Amino acid sequence: MRRRIFVLAILGAAVLLAFGSSGRAASAKLARKIIEYINTDAGSDREAVAKQAILDMKPKPEDIAEAFSGRKLKKYKQIEIEEVDVPGTEKYYSIIIPRGYNGRKKFPMVVCLHGGGSTSGKGYEGWWWVHGQLQDYLVMAPTVGQSHWWKPQEKKILLREIRHALLNFAVDPDRVCRGGFPTGGAGTGAIGRRHPHHCAALGPAAGAPRGETGADMDTRLFENLTNTYMLIQHGSKDNPEVSRLAEHRLKKIPGMKDRFKYIEYEGVGHEHPMGKKIEYKSIMDGKRKSLTQAQDAADFAKFIKKKKRTPLPKEVIFITKGPNDLESYWFDVEAATYVARVEARAEGNEIRLTTKNIAAITVYLHPKLVDMGKQVKIIIDKKEVFRGIPQKSIETALETLKRDCDASRVFLWKKRFDLTSGGEKEKPDGEKKNSG
Template sequence: MKILNLRTILLGIVLFSFNFVSFGQKLASGPQVLTFHSDVDDTEQPYGLYLPKNYNAKKKYPLVVMLHGAGSNHRLALRRVFGKSNAEGESDVEASRYFPEWKDVDYIVISSFARGTMGYQGVAEKDVMDMVADAKKRFSIDENRTYLTGLSMGGGGTMWIGLSYPDMWAAIAPVCPAPPGGTLELVPNAINFPVYFFQGDADPAVKVDSTRKWVQRFKDAGVQVEYTEYPGVKHDSWVNAYKDEFIFDWFAKFKRNPYPDHVRFAATQYKHNKSYWVTLDEFTPGTTALIDAKFTTKNRLEISTKGLKTFTLNLTDHPSFKSKSPLELVINGQTIRAEAGATLTLTQSGDAWAVNTLNTLASAKKRGAEGPMSEAIADRHVYVYGTGGSPSQDELAKRRAEAQKAMEWSTYRGDFLGRVMVFPRLLSDKEVRPSDIESSNLILFGTKETNSLIEKYSDKLPVSLKAAAEGYGLAYVFPVDNRYILVNSGLPWWTLSDNPNAPTRQNTPAPMNVLGRFQDFVLFKGTINNVVSGGRFNNDWTLPNTEVDKMKASGVVVFK
């Protein structure tokens, strides 16, 4: 009895402490700023939050995700989506210091900082998704009433993220959008949610003809599209688009259907390979894989594919699927009858499709091991210079400076663009700890003679630059032990001039941006404008024969 009483007392203390902490952490309603921990660089990343009055955790709330434009931030974005412009004569810096009063809406609203002005791919894309995940942990969110909007760069980000994760959204609303490369191929993905475009016809930054073309492309793809064009309005079309909380009234019309009968989905990366009940399992990264799958009756689907070798259907809980009955699939005109089962993988061999077991080869490209080189810096990574070969102090300082230039994302770019607020670490090969190797992609500079980590992984890496090679640069990404290793030997991948004193070398773009010019590998002579060999590895991470021949002809590359 005494033990029972003691347990009861301890349980009461724990529950009291939990309630006290919960009460102490209760947030006030209205606009404010929260943070989440980013494992990209172990920083606390801010985001704007609007919490409605009388928030009740027992109730499910719709969520609006707002993406800011270039030269802006999360605080301004939160103001903008509520239709609050700067006061007359007020600068953005001044407007960022406070939140004005605005009408309450029964929505939770979050606005990303996403490292400043860097678009919404790579680290910034990850930040947006991490922000959404953080909000869902903290608050009671209705998964079927989650919406996405943004202006200018954020309008383009709305298109990119909306189309890359199409099964997340009930509706999206891009305002004067400037979408990044690769967006066009994903337009079919909006088949199951409406898209509302807003644009000023006098916009000097995002031309009206560009947005009109995007509107037509979505219409041609069968997407539900709305479009408002403002006569005489320049780049500040968001003033009209978000006026009087209009966007919340429009979003309120739509709910996501988590089990649509029709899925049309395009992907160019394994990192974006799932939509609703369809997963694209095998295709060639960098090319467009497309599937169009539709229930015509219960347990009967018509499917067409392009550029796709293997896909999986997960029909669990789908109202058009009867788990105890066989399925009839018509794939590119071929009829397949499959035994009952909620999850089904199909593989193409020649022109024929067959039910199969998903069996991805260890050496095959897949999610987290697909390239291109820019993916190595899209997540947690460290830059490592070598100390091998008994270098002089001057040589060691030169090696460090080269790696440091690559890791300096936060170079000041002027008052408008500011800095990209990403802070990876720079280490020598002697300073790298086992935890770094376990948790990070490795950006390695030098050769196996100068960098002990390149030597450590040399038996797993496909190529290397001869130590005596002069005037060449080799850079490539390769997956090793569930991480990316990016090797840069010889000239750095951002070399734009073979004259070290030329002005163009001093004004080179940030190395992180230059990396986006390449695919999986590049060998160049003198300057990156003189590419000897480059492209993507095959799907089994081997070099294409044509590129092997080019590298051999150079005489500076050693093959594994």
């Protein structure tokens, strides 16, 4: 009897092992197809073919993010600096691979925006990395040609480079931080205020907050940072008035008290404040070295440690200026006028949005935002515009993954609402009717 039970147990284990191996193989194949789809041009015949190949595999919408997260990535046996060309552009970025990177474990990433006097793609030099900071991070140094990061075209290139890094390296998307010095600092703040959903923390140093056309800071945009951590650093002899104004404005925003910090270095001009002399082990040759540490680098490294993004916050404030910045955490807008505003709240399975100067809004749903197996109610400007059980869509999952390569924000349903005519302009992905 015991022998029969033992044999049955062995057979059961073999079946489970075979089933698990088959499942892993299917997931790996799906991941390869997803990567092929992401690497096609939007609207091309190749994209349609790649998408159909995925649909033919009949995955569930939830499988898309899971397969992408488990995709096979290149392994590195030692610390390296890679220079990566970005398809579709003439630009590249450098990325430092930390010790212990194996392509499976997800690492946090710091994006370093270089200043006007630095070499493109070498924003890590002279600040965090060579000063012995953040050696357990992927460190990415993008290039956009000039260092006018806040301008629309440069910003578009930067976001494309970050997307490429998220696709090709084992990055924890909820632990991506961005910093820079000095025009790199200005760009860090400008892009962060307009696209806060991409970062856990921002660290502009010696860079007065700027708008898209220069130093015309619009303090209203700081409200977009209510779910983001931010450290502003400036020297007292480096015209810090604009940074002080930013500090004053940020402190007044509800919820920012524990997320924001301002450091002003006494007697420091347009330069790195020097701290104590330290000894450290070089990441490149393993030799012991000594240097005078950049204090802003040390303060930034300390600030961002263990900071994590909330990818799907229940409360969002989003203000946008112009036609280029229209995406927030779980909705997109079409602005009717130059300055538009949305206040959004998800409570239980009810979503409420209050808008100003918005022509249309697209709401995206995710299982961590609402219970998608139950009725969802959406109210815009005190008017109920949707009630029903949302039907999960693989098309939306693929579309949102391709847009950002962000596994934490792969949405399973979307619906666009026209706010100018009072009616729905496009059909949603679909929903199950619920008369209750």
